[in-house]
Amino acid sequence: MSINQTKRTDTALSNGAKAVPQVKSDGTARASHFILKGEHMRLFIMAMLVIPSTALAGWSLYEIFLPNGLTNLEIAQLGLGLTLFAWLCMAFWTGIIGFFLQLFNIDPLSLRRIQAQPDSATPLGQKHAVVMPVYNEDTRRIMVGFEACIRELMDSDNSAQFDFYMLSDTRDMAKADAELRAFTRLKKRLGGYSSQVFYRRREKNLHRKVGNLKEFCERWGANYESMIVLDADSVMTGERMQDLARRIEQNPDTALVQTIPMPVRQNTFFGRFVQFAAHLYSPMLATGLSFWQTDSANYWGHNAIIRIAPFMQHCGLPTLEGRAPFGGEILSHDFVEAALLRRAGWQAYLLTDTTGSYEEVPSNIVDYAIRDRRWVQGNIQHLGLLNVKGLKMANRLHFLFGAFAYISSLILFCMLALGTADALIRATSVPEFFVSEYQLFPSWQVARQDMMMVTMWGTAALLFLPKLLGITLALIKRRSEFGGAFSLLKSAILELVMAVLIAPLMMFYHSYFVISVFIGHSVKWEAQEREGRKVPWSVAFKHTQIMSCLAVIWGVTTFYYTPSLFMWLLPVLIGMVLAAPIIRLSSSTHLGVSLRNWGVFVIDQEVKECMALKRLRVAMNYFSISQYKAEVPALPDSLWVTMPEQALHQKPLPMQGIQQQAA
Secondary structure, eight states: OOGGGOOOOHHHHHHTOOOOOOBOTTSOBOOOSOOOSSHHHHHHHHHHHHHHHHHHHHHHHHHHHGGGOOOHHHHHHHHHHHHHHHHHHHHHHHHHHHHHHHHTTOOTTTOSSSOOOOOTTSOOOSOEEEEEEESSOOHHHHHHHHHHHHHHHHTSTTGGGEEEEEEEOOOOHHHHHHHHHHHHHHHHHHGGGGGGEEEEEOSSOTTHHHHHHHHHHHHHGGGOSEEEEOOTTOEEOHHHHHHHHHHHHHOTTEEEEEOOOEEOOOOSHHHHHHHHHHHHHHHHHHHHHHHHHTTBOOOOSSSEEEEHHHHHHHOBOOOBSSSTTTSBSOSSHHHHHHHHHHHTTOEEEEOOOOTTEEEOOOSSHHHHHHHHHHHHHHHHHGGGGTTOTTOOHHHHHHHHHHHHHHHHHHHHHHHHHHHHHHHHHHHTSOOOSOOSTTOSSOOOOOOOHHHHHHHHHHHHHHHHHHHHHHHHHHHHHTGGGGTSHHHHHHHHHHHHHHHHHHHHHHHHHHHHHHHHHHTTOOOOOOOOOOSOOOOOHHHHHHTTHHHHHHHHHHHHHHHHHOHHHHHHHHHHHHHHHTHHHHHHHHTOHHHHHHHHHTTSSOOHHHHSOOHHHHHHHHHHHHOOOTTOOOOOOOOOOOOOOOOOBOOTTSOOOOOOOHHHHHO
């Protein structure tokens, strides 16, 4: 079936209803594998959980401040606290719901005990593309990962249904030449299958990754029903890629299916800490997320499949009016593309099954923070898109929560600063016990120790109970994936300790990034450092000296004037003061590998490695391109169809075939 045959009725698109099911050759209807139950009540249920929880937390703060009269500083703290508690409560209840659904094997979409799956024996009937956009990346890593994905499908029954494209935006001429020579090597290694593998490098990389994928769709999109989008560090198994293609073919109303990319191949202590945490908590959190977002899932930019026709019709992104952070090119395009597909009536889903989809993460805190700096700017820009006409509520929440994931750090930092200022003012001021001229009895200062303890433990529950439930769930159902119960427990305890130590560092970095974005500082979107490296002491001190000096001054001042406040701040101050040693030591490959040998931070792909990752691991050791001459590869004929730019404040047009768009 060609892509211009994939259509939907105008009625189905205008009211967001399910499309008419596809029909098999025998005349029977093909059922959708994404079945929803009570989807219109999900956000209402979340609101009924989050709003009272937030109100209760706000009331507890109010009761602490009230007895001595509310000051301006306390009013500001109360306002910031309500905002922060709303964010924490949403994350908390998402985790709680995910825990119970996972515990009782309930599908978050259908709320049934068994989730519908595509028939793995059903052959694919349409053509699909697997695309990997790259930009100034390490040639060895992208070529080895690309080949691993190709070989996963070469020997499958559906190999003829997939073409592979490496879409290069590389500006570094040395790397561009290396890519060509490596691709020449790849073609020779693939033999006859090389006719389905292509490499294209753009001369001008306009609009970054968005422009890269847009050009692919305009030139060759009409040849394919869908595209599986990989990142430069992505690896996917053949089973997962075929599963995604089947879901697109067998669900005619679905335009996007996002997998959960699980981190792998980490050797540094920090990388293994992040990798372990993702494997431990992601299934539970993703299940809770899928429960309330239902068919309005987010797109994370890679390790997902997208139906090309609706993507081309509805996801041409305009340049926003005004200055940064809200104007200019849309940086975090993936969130916006998912929202535009959904507002046009197409459905988007998140698969909570974590098998077969992998990525890599920055190996140290410095590189991790650099990546977050790019994401901060892109996510804050989404706040200016909250009023786009026709967006679904779940997509607006994705925009809001994506930005608030970083803004919350600044809010917390401001709350701590305001609380410190208020405590210092009280400590250095003579209290007035008689505030009225004819007052008979003194007004004593009241400290609501009971409410302080309740608030402290309530906040701790919001922060740590989902983690404890995630650990419990893994002990019950997945302990063998982490090397056994004892290995899981000692790893989880160390993960909790590291999370507490690193949280103040990320709070400081995110606060700084948010402020820099709002005052107009832009950032270059460069290639990510992917392989492990130990951070030099000079770099560690360079990136932490302001933070550590601030923490020392903060700690000495509060210890001198308000020792009780100093004890409350101690968990935050320790991480900030020791930031440089934490960054340096956590970037150690030796420490990470030693812990793995001791059974700490073990993950399922180290207990039982899949073939795709084994291909990658082995090939990384033997990759060589020096003897191959660069040859410009042939490309398929261009079938140019213009991808229209969207008018964000107008309703989208009903779906039409891609040939109709060209006409």
